[in-house]
Amino acid sequence: MPTTTRIANDFLSIEVSALGAEMQSATTRDGANWLWNGDAAFWSGRSPVLFPIVGKAPDDTLLIDGKPYPMAQHGFARRREFSLEAADESACRYVLETSEETRAAYPFDFRLIVEHRLDGPALTVSAEVENRGAAPMPFGCGFHPAFVWPLPGAAGRPHTVTLDNEGEPERQPLEKGLLLPQRVPSPFSGGRLTLAPALFENDALVFPQGAGTGLTYAADDGPALSFRFENLPNLALWTKPGAPFLCIEPWHGTAALYDGARELKDRPYTNVLAPGARERFAFTVTFPA
Template sequence: MATITRIKNDLLSIDVSSLGAEMQSITTRDGAAWLWNGDAAFWTGRSPVLFPIVGKAPDDTILVDGKPHAMAQHGFARRREFQLTAASDTFCRYGLEASEETRAVYPFEFRLSVEHRLDGRVLTVAAEVENHGETTMPFGFGFHPAFAWPLPGAAGKPHVVTLDNGGEPRRQPLASGLLSQDRTPSPFAAGRLALSPDLFANDALVFPDGAGDGLVYGAEDGPALAFRFENLPNLALWTKPGAPFLCVEPWHGTAAESGGSRELRDRPYTSVLAAGGRARFAFTVAFPA
């Protein structure tokens, strides 16, 4: 059975489940709920951690040195029970290590640690991947948090995503979960994207590069969330049309490309750790004062 760890300060309260080290709620002191509630009518996820792949593999199968391994979309970490390894009032760390079950589909000796930390009105979610094996270890990693749309107190207001770098990154469309090898013009104009459900009629908006290291998701003349990303060069935005959430997804790795290699290490933006190596990925989100 999954257990819940609560961390809190005077401004924020966060619940994190041992199943997938996944956030279950983010609440401010006024009782407002900022994280999606996992309503099964739309999507049961809330803030899954994506490892050892991001997105889909052809026929849900990856190749590791030519050998096929079954791998569901976004990997297996989100369905695994993590162990609580450290906790305080404002911090918790969960860990997942290689096991017989994981080695059957991902033949590497890894450790994945996921931390949630509060500092005033800022939440930091960080992950560290370690290679405990004797060979190089390829993997993809991503965060997939879903926030309320509309944001609390902003019903009826237009919502906008604004890139800190003012960029107009090109989109890489998805077809049956795989990335097209084409790029399409950016839906951003001078870093600004006005959100509407029809943007997501054909799945997520994926921006493999150029979105920068930060953005603001907020309502016009209303509340806003400010994000910063560390070692996460890819960005996706996603919802199901009609669902009251927006996923802001920073990644290091993407879905496989249609017609591309099925080898894990050849997937776009795959990380490859040397034996004994480690890599850190993180995002922060600042809530309204």
Template sequence: MSETIRIASAELAVEVSTLGAEMQSLKTADGRNWLWNGDAAWWTGRSPILFPIVGKAPGDMLAVNGKTYPMAQHGIARRREFVIVEQTATACRHELVSSAETREVYPFDFRLTLEHSLQLRTLTVTATVENTGLGPLPFGIGFHPAFLWPLPGAEGKPHAVILDNGAEPGVIQLEGGLIGKTLPTSPFKAGRLALSHDLFANDALIFPEGAGTGLKFAAEGGPSLHFSFGNLPNIALWQKPGAPFLCVEPWHGMAAHAGGTAELVERPYTVALAAGDEMRFGFTVEIRDEG
């Protein structure tokens, strides 16, 4: 059975489930929940961790050295029970360790640790991947948190995503959930993307590079969420068209190429971690009531 634990600062409270080490709520002290609630009418996810792949594999089959394994979209970690290894008032740490069951679909030894910590109105989420095997560990990893759109208290206001670097990064079109062509123009103008539901009519907007290490999701004249990303070069934005949420997804890894190979090591931005090494990935989000 899954267990949900709660951590809190003076300004924020977070609930995290052992199933997928997935955040269930993100509430300010006034009781407003900024995280999507997982309503099955739209999407049951809230903030899944994506490992050992991000996105889809061709035919939901992953190849390792020519041998194929069944692998659903976004990998195996979000569907497995993690163990709580540490909890304080303001932080918690969950762990998933490879097993005979995981090796049947992902033939590697690993330890995946997910930590949530709070300081005032800032949440930090950090994933650590450790290679506990004898050879290289190939993987992709990503975060998939969904936040309310419109933001709490900002109903009827225009919303936008604004890149810290002011760039106009290239965007990729998905083809059946796989990486397709780069579109000729960026939806960002001078670092700003005015949000509308029709942007997501053809699935997620994926920016493989150039979106930088920080952005804000903001309501005009209203509240905003300020993000920073560490060791996560790819960014995606997604919603079910018309749904009342927006996913802000920093990744290190992407779906396989449409028409390309199913080999894990040939997926874009795959990490190859040496035996005995570990690597950290993470993001922070600060909630602000204005701008």
């Protein structure tokens, strides 16, 4: 079994696995766990980090400079064992670096640093990507945390997602995991979306732009989780209809376009990192105190 690291303060206790540097639990001081438990009957993930792609590639194959490489949905980082670089009571930092296995799917020299850090009732999860090679490095990066639905103590209450910017971003539908080119009207009204399982019958709700840099996931007259996003312009919401979780997914990069370009560098919102450069992506979630 992969090793885990626990960080804690007076408000929160967080457990992180070396496998994927993935958060396993998020427990407040009242004993409530706000993170999905990974029940494989629905979905075995809990809070995977997405790298070097977000979403799906056609036929699970990427083209990089015209050469095909195998790449499963959301990339390989979530399936790789990370090394613990540093840990103290309030933070832990895991690292994944290039190996023969990663080169077989992604021919770049990289360093991926994933940190979980507590500050009072807030948790910040960050990913820093470094290009250690001599060529420009295309990639996508994102987060896929799943929180319980209903929230603790809020069974039977309507749940909502409310955008800080009060926006009504257009949605881009998926077909076989790939983005269709058309946009459809927003399910948000004045920045507010009331959640219902039927919304997810055709896969995730993907908002390529316009969702802003923060939102609140809440039960009516009940508990709420507040989110802030850093360098993550794309947003998706997802669950399996009838499953007791909601994924709030801030991304920089999306799935490939259906019948679109297959080159990694041409995927929507792909980053291209110069040799020696680094880029940081992060989300902060604040729990009830």
